[in-house]
Amino acid sequence: DEAELIQSLVKRILTKLKNTPLGVAKYPVGLERRFEELKRIVNVNSKGVLILGFHGMGGIGKTTLAKALYNKLVVHFRRRSFVPKIREASRMEGGLESLQAKLISNLTSSKESGQRIENVGAGIDLIRSLAFEEPVFIVLDDVDDLRQIKALAGSRDWFYEGTRIIVTTRDKEVLPESIVNVFYEVKELTSPEALQLFSFHAFGRDQPNKSLKGAAEEIVALTGGLPLALEVFGSFLYDKRRAEEWRDALQKLRWIRPQSLQDVLMISFNALDDQEKCVFLDIACFFVQMTMTREDAIYILRGCGLNPEITIKVLTAKSLLKIIEDGILWMHDQIRDMGREIVQRENYDHPSMRSRLWDRNEILTVLKNKKSAFAYFIEMCKTCFPWKQDNEEVVTLQTTCFTRMVDLRLLQINHVALDGGFEHIPAELKWLQWKGCPLKTFPFDNCPQDLGVLDLSESKITSMRERRHSKKQVQKEKNPLTRVRFFSCLPSLNSFKKSIKFSRWQKN
Template structure:
């Protein structure tokens, strides 16, 4: 799921490493042959039009005898499961395995289950008569050596039949009306959850109450508004709160997060795709470049819809021009809300209504700080004066208050006083305030923080943890520590780190290297990596390289063959093509580079999209290598002779 769809995240809401972090709002379970192109498709479109993040399996998914692990994972990462029980649902062993997993997650993880009885009555499902009876006769013959599995399916269907849901069998109504009822029910359940979240966003509700009547309205005008201010001020949280509160007033809605970061990665066309998919419920064609996306947005039905669009963290006018170029792209009554640190971007785009949050007042700031430092709204006995001092240093910045509160929780008065003494050297630089929490980490947790700050923001939590574990880190406990310290959050199964915290990580690495690129422990920009390679500047200081490149951006031809071997402490190397989903067979027709890859002996993880070289050099002995991934590479063979990889895993 696109990291851009993280609509219900908040840097100010309480975080817990033990809390299940759903990635999807809804998981759809259905018999494809019965309902895929009618009821299920219409329901999927209606859910997406309301910004409800919904998982359904792909039509062309290759199915074997057992259910795909990715579907089990999607069930675990969902808040609700809608089960569309059709006449032939029970004939599919795939559906029955899927249903068994859903009920298990209901019992063990609190997954909410909502059945839809589509042209079949609950009693048929419960008693397994009619088509369900024949299905189980067939299953008993097929699984005569595993009757226990068949009995589990029977019991699972009985449980589902007893859950309150929607019975289309008895209702003399249009399907479209019932679908709207289902969508409305899901929205109400999600809204009640997000309302409880918003209650914990200290000071935000008063900002919303101030902002809405002054800057936007519910008339027929198209309202374009900017929320502008320095990092850490709560702009994203404020935009999220507005989105939660008002999205059900619109015909379509979309929350586009991390616009600046994703644009810099060359993913602006993907943001255009997200906008159209969420508001219009999907599109028939894939957007591969910004120009196509621009034409598609202009020619779509957006101008006939009243929409709520949030563009979070914009830093260039091109981003606005390609996502929300003109007011008349949208229907009457639409709201377009833009958050940015740069007021000039708003002025250039003709955004006249600009709201500038002032940060939290002293009372709200103290309450927010105490919620982190003491897990309650007031300081513990003997800590009031110390807490007021910390609040004073934080200058009303929510991010600083949360981070410092998480750092000081559980510490003695003496430790607080020592921390306050160190604050005296801080001259208003928020990076220095945030670094206090970083400095209190153990060395391994620091390394994990820096890897995530440089490489893995917005990436799937489980995949990143696997990579970090392959690098020798105790990643699960390390991530838990970072979440507890408010240096990292997890939303929709992906890592979320505030821009200022990531910038602090970059600043730490550059400071430690003395400003010398070749002495940096990590390289994350294509141009920096190429500069180091082409100028023979590789050193043992470089520990990790993760870069994402666009077509023709990463040219390895001028790089000396032995250069990688000079990075003797390199543990991680990922060179990934950002648009690798566009497979270009012409690449295979290019003559091979006949050189070999001299891999550093300490390397643990190597992933290189479209690697042009001939093979791994037998001169290398990377005995620590755990993962080798050469996607779309033109490797002729892995190596010459015999090479032992005792640690290599699938």
């Protein structure tokens, strides 16, 4: 009938708009059953303000359920917002304000990424004034601190009648009963659902092969209905069809702590070869947080002498890595955290002994503290990524602190000033990102020999060192820079086009 037609039209138009609907799991299972349970609670036709708290352990499917429900209900609301990754985003400086800005820009459907919010109080006032005009539908995903809810949905009486808000969290304790009026525990999948999900990943269909049915059932029982574990372990077994391989896998599962997601994920990691492990760790420690595309990651990793195309394919086949919209690399938090923990475990006490450093404070301590930097094997430290936060003083690092890092492959020193000669930058360096480089002149007399990518975007460089960097020299170099980002500001470089690939970087 007409109403239905209009509904479906509205839905199709909405799909075209940004912010909805969201991609849910590849093989969703058990969602309909949960919708049935939630239908009565959420009832969009009833009055009143509902703030619904989803709680349950990591990887159980809270975000997936919230997304699916969002997609289902979003047609009923003109103003709506799905705010992802609240736990992570609020760790950053000004994180709460930027989350508020995101919520506000979604609710006003403004195209801009959001106005700047001076402070949390001002953000609250703005949200309240918007939310009081008409019913809104909001999902606050992955909350782990009371302050986050207080800043985004601090009280039911901020909101217009008919408003629906879903808050998800691993820790029920952070959801105060004064704000959240209904709690919903997201529980494990039932055994048949778990077997179905596992089979999708292990066999590419909704039930196991006959010959492996017994093993599959046992695996499902051991992984305890945790979707992420089923996904990763199922994918781990996808290319394995021999009974011994399955017996082996089962044996490994029996040894782990019951229902320990991290342990299940580790089995999959341990089965990777060295190169796959290396790429996995680079992605977990750096690339996912940089929202890097698959293409850029491949470019960088190839520069490091790896075979990234195949490796990334393997990692995605094993469900350890996903490629989301616009080709961006994505990892589930739990998987990323496992990767980071593997690196931290290389040496808990001394960050300078680890293969990768990504925590700004740890990096600065390692680099600034000459004593420790020279006492430990800094060459272990293959990758460093400090980054600048807003309204912060420029950090100056001595170039000499890199002397010991002979294995350094990837270095990100955005908005950092360097002091000292550039001959200390390790010759092995493959990728250097130095956005906002404060120098006026191109810093290198001789670029590190193996450098494949030099990204000096947003920098102040206006001239080259004429004498050394003649066209001839760049062409003569064994491994000339293959890609220089944002060098269009350098007129003198235009003549180097043959040896320096400007490619698409130049556009942005």
